Amino acid sequence: MADVMKTPEALLTIKEHLRKVEVHLNQLNRDDMIHPEKEKHPSEIVFAISLKSKTVSKDWDNVQASLAKTLRSILRSTDQHFRIIIAGHEMPKIRELRNKRVTWLPVDFPPPKAPKDFSKDKMRKRKEIGVYLRKARFTGYFMPLDADDWIHHRFVEYIRSQPYSEAFIIKKGCMVNLVRKEVWLRKHRFYIGCGSSAVFHFKHHDFPRTTERDDVRRKLFRLALKPHSNIDEHLEEADRRYVMVELPLVTWVLGHGDNTSVLQGKKDDGVSAKHYGTSGEKLTGRFYRYFKVNKL
Template sequence: MFCFVMALKSQSVSSNWESVCRILEKTLRSVCAQTDSNLRVFVVCHEIPQLAGFSDPRVEFLSVDFPAPDLSQKKSRQEDKFKKLAVGLSRARDFNPDFLMLMDADDLVSRRLVEYAHAHPNANGWAFEKGYTYDAGSPWLFLRNDLYKVCGTSAVINARLVELPEDPVRDFEECVILRYGHTAIRGQLDSRGTPLEPLPFPGAIYVLSHGENNASHLRQPSGIKQPTTLLDHVRQILGNQRRFITTLPQRKLATSALRREFSLTK
């Protein structure tokens, strides 16, 4: 059994709840399109989302009643997410899973993940070095070799390595995969002598620019000024061309094969 766990933001802190639900539906379609169907998905939320065209008995929504986060406070946002993930991990434990995967509710995953994990039952798990970032609506994906450093959907972990405290919500920081966030999971497990291997294929697509995430810094560096003169416009065009050329080896066209593997829709 392979269990996916994700935290969904509250309607009260969403700029467009319908968009949040629509994006989640795409994520769930991607997760449930696995070539190995032996999986469960736990979505932890304040409000149960309304999904217009999707239903799958392997998906379970878990509602929480603790207060929604204060968006102005980073710690509050992080604690909301980690508490929800702790609730999901606690529920997943009831199914005696072989592998666990924390993921963001707006990303897409390779349809080969579950099959690959079940073919290697004794592995500690895998970190996603390779993966894509994708600007919603673009014909291009950008291949990264450090996805686990920037994306919350970036590791598969053997369930035997994950111990939960008696009160997972109150004491979530005692859980090794929640203590420091996704960027530290690999280092934390390595320091315990249970290192994750690199996943040998791109494992996820980190979807940007859909209006409900906070990752715009990955699309455009901060500090770029809007052009105000003709010369500024020319310089920007030339700069964009240079950036396109220098990043061409990392750019991948969103082919039908890639779209099928990740359930990527237009």
């Protein structure tokens, strides 16, 4: 294990990068045992998912399968202090939605008619989740999550082990292209491309009472509606402190056929590691098992 830690980062394989994650988190646990007085902020985490409508998906079965993998990656977390809220038009028929930590939030506004309206639809659903949390008087960490990305099984453990921060930004993450069967590491500014890349701490009064624009704009919750590509700038403008997460604890999944960025023409299914100036590796069952997205 020590040899892995000494190897230059540019030469590490995906497996070795993930081993470094385990080493780092295990060391944090040991430090906590030695220094139990260390300040922490053990807030619960809400994962907020806006699910696209069946009417605008290319393959609804594929959308449901992708969501199931996302949920499985979270439900197998080492730290179970979380909840998942999914806002959508049609409720998927997947067993993961029956888990007690998952809440389905139906919406009654019309679904979008074209890919150009997908982002607006996503934010409307996110606002519905915000209103729900205001009514529930929730105070804690809030993470917008795309319905196809995967969360590391120790992500919740990591965030809750850290001293309180008003926000966390995921700087480094894994990328997967299912069509090319390729996986690689994005080492810098992961949050520019991936929508599952920021965690905010909100008190219950930071959430809006309604989804009306003026109500939302007056609340700190508005930060969760800002473009993730420059979320660091938005946090600074709001005078909110944030911590950059250097561990690859999120996987951005592409190439499954229903990526919003692909349907909007921003990316294509041929995207690969070379587009990010790095080398990729073959996507194998080992990676699926590591992120625990295999069936429950």
